[in-house]
Amino acid sequence: MTPGCISNYGPTSRRWTPRRGWCSSLSSGKAGPPGMIYSDLILHSGQWGRLVEAFGQGRLAHAYLFYGPAGSGKEGHAIELAALVNCQVPGKDGALRQAQDGACGRCPSCRKVQGLQHPNLQLVVPLPRRVPITKKDPPLKALKPADLEDLTDQLASKARDPYFPVRLKGAQSILINSVRELRRTTYLKPGERGWRTILIFEAEKLCTGEGAAANALLKLLEEPPD
């Protein structure tokens, strides 16, 4: 789907359980160890190391596809990368923290990324289309209040647990309105110092139906903002 590096994550020892889903050890919301924001993410050190190295050398690509089996921590690693590129702890020279140290996991920026509430972080997830919307409407307008409440609850769970699957009932696709919103906002300056970061969960659902959302995203991938 994207130019640039492709990260291939292997399976982990995580198992699905009906009662707790993938979250076999829900985190308490505490900051992770130095270099990480999640305390319970099983790190794929080879792939992660390449991303950290690329960031440290200033050659991080503008888009990455994280692929692998369900439960392998793809989304958690993507959130960690968003924390790393936005961590505000200064290095020795006053520049952003050096990449080899990873994200500090404790500064206000890292905490906001972990809470999925950083202004530089934009999440795209499959949504149900409960209400007719027009081309110009924001995607959340397609939801009913109960869906919005469910989404808020699920994102709060995701903020605590990198393995929590965000799955709204009836969400079969990523709405084209979600991509239109990205195209409206991506070229704006980041809300805070750091990198504007867009995470698309279940990106394969861009291709549902005739793939209109995937086609709409192509232009953004081919002509990213500077």
Ligand SMILES: [Zn+2]
């Ligand atoms: Zn930080």
